[in-house]
Amino acid sequence: MEVRVRGDRMALDLAEDFSRFKVVMCDRTATSFASHQLSLEPSLTLADKDTAWVSLSWLRTTGPADTHWQTGLDQMVAKAAPHGWISADGSAVKAHLEWAEVAPQVSDSFRLAMRRLAATPCLITTMSAGRRHGMAATSVTSLSFDPPSILVCVNAQASIHDPLRAEGRFCANLMGGNHDALLGAFSGELKGEARFSLGDWQVQANLPYLPDAQANIFCSVAEKWRYGTHSIFVGQVESVRTDGELDPMVYLDGRKGRFAAV
């Protein structure tokens, strides 16, 4: 039996084979282990990078409903118990964890490919419990016009991640060629509120926005999913401001530049 984990979803594979039991993380590597805990509990709890606890109630409701299979599961549990493979409260069974190994050459060449993808960075901002949070992101993409919506992908380790999930609203401030100093500040050089010491930040509808940005897109989170190390947020557009000359910052190969038509 195998539990296969892809994104936030768990599926049961080879259910009839009770002779083995493991959890396969199809799209995650062990190096990002810590960030996977929250999204999978309580069906799957990671003990360490080699072991997981799989909830027995999840197995019972996910596996085939026929009594033959349920009896097979009971027998597997009975065999596992003397080895300490059943949790103290009897609610979970221990499984070996297998992680997708990304070939080093793929991850290196993927990085190189992404350095060739030009993008206008945005400063993603939110306000939670009266505190401002912000982060530079190039993962902002137009999703659809009907309804007006955008996507942004945020690393679960980033300081804005949890406030954004909790608050469910954000502003995407599209950076201009004049925002040189802000990019470094919002990608780690400064922390927390100190990031907002650069730029003339204002607040509209309880969201911090940069009035001289190329555009400010105010959104409420309509959907969110976890995938690997990141959360994908769908922002439904509430309102938009655009300002001044068309002069977006263009980020390419780790460098900031400006757009030139050919």
Ligand SMILES: Cc1cc2nc3c(=O)[nH]c(=O)nc-3n(C[C@H](O)[C@H](O)[C@H](O)COP(=O)(O)O)c2cc1C
């Ligand atoms: C040009 C650029 C684009 C970035 N795009 C993203 C992004 O789309 N998603 C993301 O999670 N981090 C992105 N980052 C990284 C975050 O800005 C950075 O990790 C930031 O420090 C957030 O973490 P912190 O608030 O915990 O310091 C980007 C950084 C740069 C310089």
